[in-house]
Amino acid sequence: MIGRTVHVDAWDEATGVALVVDPKRGTRRPVTDCPDFSHLEQADPVVAAIESADRLIPPGEE
Numbered sequence: 001m002i003g004r005t006v007h008v009d010a011w012d013e014a015t016g017v018a019l020v021v022d023p024k025r026g027t028r029r030p031v032t033d034c035p036d037f038s039h040l041e042q043a044d045p046v047v048a049a050i051e052s053a054d055r056l057i058p059p060g061e062e
Contacts, residue, residue, distance in 0.1 A: 004036060006020045006021075006031075006034075007020070007021075008020060008031070008040070009021050009028055010028060012030065015030075017030045017031065017032055018030070018031040018040060019031065020034065
């Protein structure tokens with residue numbers, strides 16, 4: 001059986017617990033408070049980020 005997957009949004013610095021977005025509450029909550037939580041899986045690290053083209057300023061308009 002494949003469980004539900006959610007993305008970790010942040011980490012609680014005090015406890016080290018992963019935080020996920022709860023769409024019903026509109027807030028972050030500890031993943032350990034989710035009734036169907038079973039485990040975390042390590043994902044590949046992010047090595048770069050590219051800014052969206054719609055945020056670039058055309059030359060001469062800086």
